Amino acid sequence: MTAGSIAAYIDEARLWSRHVEMAKIGATPAGGVHRLAFTPEDTLSRRLLLGWADARGFQSQIDDLGNIFIRRAGIDADAAPVISGSHIDTQPKGGRFDGIYGILAAFEVLEAMDDAGVKTRRPVEAVVWSAEESGRFDIGCLGSQAFVDPSKLPAIFEKRDGDGTSVRDAVAAMKRGLPKLGQRAFRSPVAYCVEAHIEQGPELEAQGKTIGVVTAIQGQRFFKIEVVGEAGHAGNTPERLRKDAVTATIPIIAGLRKLFHDPADIVRFTIGRIDVVPNAMAVIPGYVMFTIDFRHPDEATLTRLGGQIETVAREHAGPCDVKVTEIRRSKTTYFEGVVPETILAATERLGYSYMHMPSGAGHDCRYLAEMCPTGMIFIPCWKGISHNEAEDATPADVAAGARVLAETLVSLANR
Numbered sequence: 001m002t003a004g005s006i007a008a009y010i011d012e013a014r015l016w017s018r019h020v021e022m023a024k025i026g027a028t029p030a031g032g033v034h035r036l037a038f039t040p041e042d043t044l045s046r047r048l049l050l051g052w053a054d055a056r057g058f059q060s061q062i063d064d065l066g067n068i069f070i071r072r073a074g075i076d077a078d079a080a081p082v083i084s085g086s087h088i089d090t091q092p093k094g095g096r097f098d099g100i101y102g103i104l105a106a107f108e109v110l111e112a113m114d115d116a117g118v119k120t121r122r123p124v125e126a127v128v129w130s131a132e133e134s135g136r137f138d139i140g141c142l143g144s145q146a147f148v149d150p151s152k153l154p155a156i157f158e159k160r161d162g163d164g165t166s167v168r169d170a171v172a173a174m175k176r177g178l179p180k181l182g183q184r185a186f187r188s189p190v191a192y193c194v195e196a197h198i199e200q201g202p203e204l205e206a207q208g209k210t211i212g213v214v215t216a217i218q219g220q221r222f223f224k225i226e227v228v229g230e231a232g233h234a235g236n237t238p239e240r241l242r243k244d245a246v247t248a249t250i251p252i253i254a255g256l257r258k259l260f261h262d263p264a265d266i267v268r269f270t271i272g273r274i275d276v277v278p279n280a281m282a283v284i285p286g287y288v289m290f291t292i293d294f295r296h297p298d299e300a301t302l303t304r305l306g307g308q309i310e311t312v313a314r315e316h317a318g319p320c321d322v323k324v325t326e327i328r329r330s331k332t333t334y335f336e337g338v339v340p341e342t343i344l345a346a347t348e349r350l351g352y353s354y355m356h357m358p359s360g361a362g363h364d365c366r367y368l369a370e371m372c373p374t375g376m377i378f379i380p381c382w383k384g385i386s387h388n389e390a391e392d393a394t395p396a397d398v399a400a401g402a403r404v405l406a407e408t409l410v411s412l413a414n415r
């Protein structure tokens with residue numbers, strides 16, 4: 001492997017030990033991490049990171065949603081920074097790498113730049129995006145959404161967790177536990193944004209590749225399907241008079257599974273919730289509601305298949321009525337141009353095996369891409385397991401992703 005100039009300063013042992021340190025905060029008996037947004041564990045992790053930043057003399061700032069920006073200064077004080085980071089929070093009983101890897105890799109790059117005495121035109125910043133996971137407040141990417149579109153802030157502040165605590169109060173409580181930091185404005189200029197992350201899927205490991213150059217974050221469409229029949233007595237109602245919503249739902253789901261079957265296995269189609277009313281043993285079910293979570297990296301496919309749901313459901317509904325409601329749609333985010341090109345060039349220069357791939361999961365970069373050129377770097381994770389205490393990655397892959405990130409950030413910071 002021909003090492004680039006900055007990549008040689010990435011310290012695999014230091015980066016790994018930082019993961020080990022971080023994984024102690026919110027550690028679960030099964031080897032995972034339980035560190036929900038804005039909780040004392042989240043706060044403690046940030047203090048640990050800020051302590052490391054302090055020891056290096058890096059300046060840190062915080063915005064109104066608690067996003068933290070750790071800056072290594074550039075030569076041109078007025079130049080917009082290159083930023084790189086991810087989230088410090090986890091899902092309930094999550095893993096040791098989802099999110100935190102992107103922060104620690106970016107921080108490792110700052111330290112490597114210091115060790116190498118590298119000077120860049122632009123500042124480079126390691127970023128902590130608040131509340132990326134939906135585990136506490138039901139919706140995710142709160143920090144990156146507010147940073148990119150401050151008009152969302154009032155609605156985000158009013159969101160509440162299961163105990164009734166608002167985001168506003170949760171952020172305030174966290175800030176009380178942090179050292180005093182400089183204020184960063186939402187939507188302050190950003191030149192480029194890069195996020196390193198574990199793949200959270202099995203492809204890199206299965207293909208024997210070290211680096212994923214991410215081409216897109218696939219779009220999603222969420223639907224609610226209501227099948228309306230008529231409740232009746234299970235003993236007295238003959239079959240010819242029944243409008244049984246469960247009996248109708250079974251062929252509807254079979255028809256939808258056929259519609260969404262994809263020989264290439266790229267379509268992601270999930271029925272994650274089914275409610276039956278009244279859900280009583282001796283009552284013919286009068287009503288069924290089920291959800292569809294449909295994802296695909298290609299907008300045309302999202303439109304085409306999503307548009308056929310209602311027709312297919314009606315075809316199979318028998319005597320029942322069907323109502324299809326789209327709850328939410330997010331478009332595919334494409335990563336194109338200078339950032340993925342710089343990631344690719346760095347990967348090739350360092351001699352790592354790689355593949356281009358879309359991301360199946362959402363990430364903070366989906367929102368950052370709305371305001372600046374953006375890209376993502378994936379590394380393999382064990383069996384593709386994520387959002388799980390068993391989540392794992394190797395020190396070598398963790399360091400490889402950081403080396404690619406280092407080359408990428410320095411190159412972008414000199415543009």
Ligand SMILES: [Zn+2]
Binds near residue numbers: 087098099132197
């Ligand atoms: Zn994540």
